[in-house]
Amino acid sequence: MTKKRYEKPIILKQHSGMMNKFGSTQTFRPITKIDDVEIDSLTEKFGSPLFVFSEKQIREKYRKLNKIFKTRYPKVRFAWSYKTNYLSAICSIYHQEGSWAEVVSEFEYDKARDLGVKGENIIFNGPFKSESALEKAIREKALIHIDHFDELYSIMEITEKIDLTANVAIRVNMDTGIYPPWNRFGFNYENGEAMLALKRIIHDERLELKGLHTHIGTYIMSAEPYRQATLKLVDLAKEIYDNYNVRLEYIDLGGGFPSNNTLKGQYLEAEQLLPTYEDYADAITSALFELNLPSDELPVLTLETGRALIDDSGYLITSVFATKRLSTGKQALIMDAGVNYLFTSYWFNHKVVPTKEISGFTENTIVYGPLCMNIDVIRDDVVLPVMHKGDKLVVLYVGAYSVTQWMQFISLRPNVVLITEEGDVELIRAAETNENITEQERLPEKLSDFTLTD
Amino acid sequence: MSEYKISDNLAVSESGFLFMANSGESFTVNETGRFIINNLKENKSEEEILSLLTNEFDIDIDTAQRDFDEFLTLLRNLKLVEEL
């Protein structure tokens, strides 16, 4: 006699107006495959937890966004924001698509150079560029986006010392209607600081003013701030042309478009709430046309889009290590991945879905990570089926800021794989070993042995 | 004899809906849960129920025992069962 399929016994109280069993407040469809590769086969070979990226999805998303802008504006350039995800394989996909590199530290700068990006195709952003990094960037003709006056003076000194010119732009901050405004980076537009910095640059013969830059924030949920920002940069561009006869090569609107992730406290899911990429593109490009220049004299529109390009193409597979009932009766899961690998779960209600069809019975569940810390919660309330030890969940949209902001805390970081366009699965970052961590440590001689108490 | 007693006021439907006549509360239960409740109502002992469960469903006795304990905690939380 074949036995019936077992599911852990469960009982849920019905709250009036809310059906638990049929049509719960959130719905999910299990994900059994990523790009035609079975999730079970991935964890069999590479273990759990496991980060998975899809080359196909990365390229498709890039081409889609690129097309949306190119069909609206004649000159568009993307620069891959390294901090969003600087795994070599990921950066190289974007570089193969033609993207330049956008870096914010010497570490990232060197990484781009090691991958084969020429200095002249690197945008060097950020408030903290060391003198040595600046000198290297000047020598290699990188585009240095100046953040503050001290940096401007350093660049003037270095160019004089080594008798070379530097390619520069300034980062501008402005009121775009976003609250709180990001005014800590760059030179302010409204109070005239940006114009002052531009004047200094224009009057220094060793500084070559190439463009204007802004990055108004991240996960910007409306297109209007981009229009405002672009109009203000256009205004500056007109002013420097009118007063100094300087034409800019590019205007850089930074990153900041949202992904499919849903912010904490946001009731509707992202898909239902956000403008389309076309809306953002319309806002930016229509404002650029206010320059009133013939097509061939328009500046290049540079975009440093990070999150919107990569987030949806990254997955984290994680397994149920234990299940628990809280004293309230709520299902609790202890997973093998937590906030140590998903720093982003502080901001987002990451979408988590099961990996196999289970009965229609669902319940509100809290999803914990493995750390001995109260804050280690992936989702504090998500509708899931009855889960058993060993079952898997996939956390969706974790391509951005995950594998750069993850922590080596309490445990080692897991494998990262790429499913290639051909359907092969390539390891792109091997799981860490104890040696990886301890090889950086030095144990003073006097601490090298000990006797423990009985 | 069962060590636990399911409230007499609890009505169980075929589809897995439960209704507490005295409080007006309703519950949903899955197939294995309904199986356990029905057997508890018939005053079967824990041992008997576990043996029936492992005969009927594809599950080992240790897991069944663990899940049974957890299920009883849920029933207790919901005040659907009394210990005898």
Ligand SMILES: Cc1ncc(COP(=O)(O)O)c(C=O)c1O
């Ligand atoms: C200067 C700059 N450019 C681009 C980005 C990428 O932003 P996003 O991932 O929101 O597109 C950032 C992120 O903080 C940034 O600081």
